[in-house]
Amino acid sequence: MPKTQKRAVGIKWVSKAGLRKALDSRARRVLGVSGADFEKRYSMGTLGPRSLDGKAGTVELATLCFFTRDQRARKKRKSGR
Amino acid sequence: MPAKSANQADNDFAYFFRESLSVVTNSYLTAGREGNQRVLLYEPPVKLERKGGDPLYMAVTQTYLISPASGGFKAKTTSYSYELMVKKDGNLQTIAEFHWHPDTTGNLKWPHLHVKGNTAEGELGRRHFPTARVAIEDFLRFLIRDFDVRPRLAYAVWKEILTRNKREFVDSASWLYWKPLI
Numbered sequence: 001m002p003k004t005q006k007r008a009v010g011i012k013w014v015s016k017a018g019l020r021k022a023l024d025s026r027a028r029r030v031l032g033v034s035g036a037d038f039e040k041r042y043s044m045g046t047l048g049p050r051s052l053d054g055k056a057g058t059v060e061l062a063t064l065c066f067f068t069r070d071q072r073a074r075k076k077r078k079s080g081r
Numbered sequence: 082m083p084a085k086s087a088n089q090a091d092n093d094f095a096y097f098f099r100e101s102l103s104v105v106t107n108s109y110l111t112a113g114r115e116g117n118q119r120v121l122l123y124e125p126p127v128k129l130e131r132k133g134g135d136p137l138y139m140a141v142t143q144t145y146l147i148s149p150a151s152g153g154f155k156a157k158t159t160s161y162s163y164e165l166m167v168k169k170d171g172n173l174q175t176i177a178e179f180h181w182h183p184d185t186t187g188n189l190k191w192p193h194l195h196v197k198g199n200t201a202e203g204e205l206g207r208r209h210f211p212t213a214r215v216a217i218e219d220f221l222r223f224l225i226r227d228f229d230v231r232p233r234l235a236y237a238v239w240k241e242i243l244t245r246n247k248r249e250f251v252d253s254a255s256w257l258y259w260k261p262l263i
Contacts, residue, residue: 007100007103007234007238007242008096008099008100008102008103009099009100009102009103009106009107009108009109009110010099010107010109010110011095011099011109011110011111011112011121012109012110012111012112013112013113013114014111014112014113015113016113018111018113019111019113019120022111022122022124025124025125026124029125029173055207056164056175056178056195056197056206057140057164057175057178059162059180059182059185059186060122060140060142060162060164062182062185063120063142063144063160063162063182063185064120064122064142066115066118066144067113067114067115067118067120
C-alpha cells in the first residue's frame, strides 16, 4: 500500500452468504429472477455465452457464481465420477 | 515490482482500486474471495452526482487472481465490468458497459464496449465494440469528462490519483491490447 496516500473508499469483505445476497440483488434487478434461480440455471448449462452476454448486467452474474458456488460439493461430485 | 507476499499483492491491488473510486464516491466496496481469486464489486449500483442533470449510477465488478511472480506475488485481473446507468421511471437503464470476461464467454475473449443506442441499424446494446484494455481510472475519467460526473475531491487531488494509479497500472500490466482479436 502506498505510504503517502490515506484516501480510499472503505472495503467490506463478505462471506459466500454476502456474495449470494449481492448475486440475488443483481439477478432480481437485471433479470427479474432470484439469485438461486440464476445459479441453478447457470450450473445446469441452460445459459450459454450468447444468453449470458445477451442482456446488460447478465455476464457479471455468471462471474459472481464462481464465488458463490459450493466448491466442496463441486469437487465431491467430480471425484465421484 | 512484485509484492513480497500474497497478502501484500492483494492489499495493494485493492487499495489502488479503492483509491481511484474515491474520486467519485465514498460508498463501501464489497469484496469476496474463493481460493486465490478475488472479486470487488458495487451491488447495488452507486449513485454519482453530476454538475448538472439527473444523477448517474455506476456498477463495478472486478475479479483478480493472486499468483506467484518472479521473486514475489502479483495480482492479475481476470475480468472487469464497468457499467454506467441512468434512472428512468424508477428503473436503472444501462448507457454503456466496458467489459472483459474471457473465462465466462469463451467465444468472446477480447475487451469490448456495449453502448445503448438506437440507430438506423437498430438497437446496438448487445454489439461488442472492440476496445483496448480499460482501467478503472480510464472509466472514471470518462465519467468526469464526458458525463459531467462531479468529483468528490479537488481537481489537483483527483487528477493526481487517477494519473498516478493509471501509471502504476500501465507499468505493471501484463497486457494492454488484445492482439489476437479473432
